[in-house]
Amino acid sequence: MNINHLSLSWSTSRGRETYGYNICRLDDRNTGRRFRCMGGGYDMIGTVFGMWLEETYQDRLQALRGTEGTFYGLRFLNDGKASLDGGTGINSMTTIAEAIGLEVEREYAKKGRNRGNTLGWYVTEKEGA
Structure with a gap:
């Protein structure tokens, strides 16, 4: 079973x-890759x-071709790649x-003044997916 640990900072x-803009970073602990966005006024965590x-599951996203209206934020570009907003x-x-075929479990702060804030996710590939 493949488990990815993603941490949010x-x-x-x-x-x-860009002085003073918020920066949201997601680090994939398995691959060492970092994804980031800056600014505000939109869901930066979702971004x-x-x-x-x-980037990680482009091949699996291709299986959703033809369902663009079903999944909000999913579209396919002219070059055939899946794009997520x-x-x-x-x-x-x-x-x-x-x-x-992924199972996403949110990791969050359980104590302190930031209790309930998202710290990251554990992403597991479901059996048979």
Whole structure:
């Protein structure tokens, strides 16, 4: 059974043109890959999760071709690649993940002032998927 541990972290940009923007990062502990987005006003958590899902499971996403209207945030580009708009929300992205045979379990802070905040996810490939 393949389990991916994805960790979520936040910081603030100190860049010249982006000073003060929120930065959301998702780190895939298995591959060492990092996905990030910056700004605000959209679901940044869904965006980084969607980026990871799109890059890691492009082959499985192809199985959803023809169901673009069924899964909010999924579309197929002219070159045939599946594209995910994570700004539609983390719930949309986890629905798509489950449709391609993944089980997503949220890791969250259980104590302290940040109790309930998402720290990351454990993503498991379902049996027979």
